[in-house]
Amino acid sequence: MNGKRGSTIFLKVITFLVGIAVLTLCIYWMPVLTIRDVKAHPGGDYSLYPLLVCAYGICITFSFALFHVYKLLTLIERDNALSELSLKSLKVIKKCALTAIFFIVLMIISLKVISSISGDDSAGPISISLMGILATSIIIAVVDVLQKPLNGFLDEK
Numbered sequence: 302m303n304g305k306r307g308s309t310i311f312l313k314v315i316t317f318l319v320g321i322a323v324l325t326l327c328i329y330w331m332p333v334l335t336i337r338d339v340k341a342h343p344g345g346d347y348s349l350y351p352l353l354v355c356a357y358g359i360c361i362t363f364s365f366a367l368f369h370v371y372k373l374l375t376l377i378e379r380d381n382a383l384s385e386l387s388l389k390s391l392k393v394i395k396k397c398a399l400t401a402i403f404f405i406v407l408m409i410i411s412l413k414v415i416s417s418i419s420g421d422d423s424a425g426p427i428s429i430s431l432m433g434i435l436a437t438s439i440i441i442a443v444v445d446v447l448q449k450p451l452n453g454f455l456d457e458k
Contacts, residue, residue, distance in 0.1 A: 320368075352415075355405070356408070359404045372390050383455070387451065394440075406434070
């Protein structure tokens with residue numbers, strides 16, 4: 302087993318474990334927390350639903366991006382890193398990151414509206430959301446750096 306194969310297997314395992322964590326979050330933890338919040342506020346507070354839509358949107362796009370990361374690692378493992386399929390996977394990962402930023406911005410807007418209605422302070426969740434936008438922007442930059450030479454290589458071919 303050479304070093305490249307061991308590295309890709311390690312990254313595939315990490316990608317799979319992160320995917321399991323996201324799936325657990327979507328299937329188990331978010332419904333449990335939602336039910337707990339509904340029981341705490343029995344008056345019919347519907348301000349939670351826009352946040353849930355954004356959270357599930359982020360989880361779905363993140364899962365889709367993880368699938369394409371796994372697919373890209375498989376292409377690298379099979380020595381097909383410089384192919385149209387890998388370029389397509391990088392484009393999908395970039396689009397997923399942009400979609401996640403869109404959902405995060407929607408979440409920030411929802412938090413601002415909810416905080417203005419309820420009078421609560423939303424500085425903490427908004428700052429965490431802005432950190433998520435920063436991290437996602439870094440991912441977009443890295444994918445763009447990987448995508449440009451690959452695109453140039455495939456144009457020369």
